[in-house]
Amino acid sequence: MTGTIDRRLSELGIVLPQPPAPVASYIPYVTTGHLVFISGQIPLENGQVRYAGTLGKDMSLDEGKAAARMCGINLIAQLKAACGGDLDRVRRCVRLGVFVNAIAGFGQHPEVANGASDLMLEVFGDHGRHARAAVGAGSLPRNVAVEVEAVFEIA
DSSP states (O other): OOOHHHHHHHHTTOOOOOOOOOSSSSOSEEEETTEEEEEEEOOEETTEESOBSOBTTTBOHHHHHHHHHHHHHHHHHHHHHHTTTOGGGEEEEEEEEEEEEBOTTOOOHHHHHHHHHHHHHHHHGGGGOOEEEEEEESOOGGGBSEEEEEEEEEO
């Protein structure tokens, strides 16, 4: 039987991937009390980097937003694993941290980050409203365009 959030994902045409495995010495998420801290997710699709490059140089704003959205989908896949498969346990998206691989002087980090933020609102409704940081980085792992980490509250 599917839950409310699973039905919402289906309505949005989103199929969650298998949660990506860590590529270094860390775990994908940590649960403490009612909080789930999800390690930074990159724009992986079928195990391959989908959006690599630098915003303001060889990637457009729209590509950056799409990369952030893909990171958000991978976050939700990790969250589903942390919730034992039941996304209806999610009470709130507390915070997103969005890192944008950008040239010096790039100023549209918030717009890029909206790719992930808007996804949380689409999927979780008002429970998807969150605090956020959107920052530029001179480089990111695997030369990805965006990396997103998150904190969620669960029941």
